Amino acid sequence: MEFKKxxxxxxxxxxxYGKKYxxxxxxxxxxxxxxxxxxxxxxxxxxxxxxxxxxxxxxEKESKKELAKEIADTLGMLMVVAYLLDIDLExxxxxxxxxxxxxxxxxxx
Numbered sequence: 001m002e003f004k005k006x007x008x009x010x011x012x013x014x015x016x017y018g019k020k021y022x023x024x025x026x027x028x029x030x031x032x033x034x035x036x037x038x039x040x041x042x043x044x045x046x047x048x049x050x051x052x053x054x055x056x057x058x059x060e061k062e063s064k065k066e067l068a069k070e071i072a073d074t075l076g077m078l079m080v081v082a083y084l085l086d087i088d089l090e091x092x093x094x095x096x097x098x099x100x101x102x103x104x105x106x107x108x109x
Contacts, residue, residue, distance in 0.1 A: 003090045010079045027084045034077040041070035 018025035046052045048063040058066065082089040095101040 007079050007083070007089065010076045011083050014076070014080045025080065025084075027081070030077060030080045030084050034074065034081055037070065037073040037077050041067070041074050044070045 014025050014030075017023065018029075023029060043052075044063070044066045047056050047058060048067055050057055079089060082092070096103065
């Protein structure tokens, strides 16, 4: 799926979530949810690496599934944050990571 289409579906889902649960999806909500998701990702990394209490251990397959879910949640909330801040995420990633346009400009400052 094309990035822009994926982004639109994620945003639509977030808006639907807000309406369903009576939650205002604004910058504060999205940013704090992003923090929450990053925390959950960190927790699942610790579990995956078995750096947690033994009762939390998961099989390799189940652990990877949980990591994938948290990475997806983190990326989704990042898309929502970018949308609410009126940032074209695809353009930003391209300029920072692919064409390195912004990296080149940083060296000149």
